[in-house]
Amino acid sequence: MIKHFFLNGNSKNEISPAVCGINQCQSGDVFPRHYIQRHVLHYVTKGSGKYLLNDEEYQIKKGDIFVSHKGDFTSYISDEKQPLTYIWVSFDCAEPFAKLLSQKVFSAFWAAPLFNKMYDCRNSFTPEWVMCATLYDFFTELATHQSDTTIFEEDYVTRACHYIESSYAEQIKIEEIAATLGISRNQFFKVFKQKTGISPQEYLISYRLKKATELLQKKQYPQKEIASRIGYTDVYTFSRMFKKKYGLSPGKYSKQN
Known part of the structure; x- marks a missing residue:
């Protein structure tokens, strides 16, 4: 009515x-x-x-x-x-x-x-x-x-980044991060992208691959172990994501660095 x-x-x-x-x-x-x-x-x-x-x-x-x-x-x-x-x-x-x-x-x-x-x-x-x-x-x-709200949103992003950087090797999901912050997945996605320019998933992938470059430069670990250390259960997925970001395979990256 x-x-x-x-x-x-x-x-x-x-x-x-x-x-x-x-x-x-x-x-x-x-x-x-x-x-x-x-x-x-x-x-x-x-x-x-x-x-x-x-x-x-x-x-x-x-x-x-x-x-x-x-x-x-x-x-x-x-x-x-x-x-x-x-x-x-x-x-x-x-x-x-x-x-x-x-x-x-x-x-x-x-x-x-x-x-x-x-x-x-x-x-x-x-x-x-x-x-x-x-x-x-x-x-x-x-x-x-x-x-x-702007202050709270910046705090959400800071806490989310810290969570990712301390838990990237685990099988974390974006929903889990949002739940930890006490906000919905949609709200978290929107705030994070608004403040950083990328999605939470993109940030997680980027951080994992950055850690992979550090491990590859040490030349101490096989690719399968590196994949596991940065949160990938499948070495082929790791290799594909790495090549997509850096333009060459993990093996070639290791040889050149």
Whole structure:
């Protein structure tokens, strides 16, 4: 069930709200694919589901904000067991505010009181003013949390690199590293690549092969043992990955160095 109200925002303002509402989905509800004409913030107050944005799919749950921008195509699917409920607001805004909404889905339990206030302002004598003020408060809080998040993300990457560098010889999986950090695999992959320019798997492979060059230069170990020492159970996979990175086989590398 969708309930919403319209606002007469001033297009000259840096933030101009247009519509606010709440969608209380039923089990398995599908909100059809549609074109977005303004920026839209959605805050999940209950349940879970899927958010389909252009060609990407995101899992959404209570406490998440999911974002749409003008020109996007979106649809939503409510979970069968935990039906989705979310408050949403559409608005126009100046570029600096839009840039703060680069993340498509993010956890934001701190925003619950602000979204409740946005929806409750329908009963106010001046809903546009209340909505504008609350959106300003939201963006102020968002900027603060993004600054804090950057610090946490850098810590995640540092810890992940240390984990790889101390455990590269073991049969470690990216899911295990993410679990050690206490974040999802998708979030870990995104943060790591954003900060380093490569995926966690690429970093692991690169570090293993770097260690292989050090062992090859010592000329003390057969290739099978080197492969085992750096975390490969198959010497042929090791040889193939090594040649792909360095342009020559481990044997030739050893002879030339």
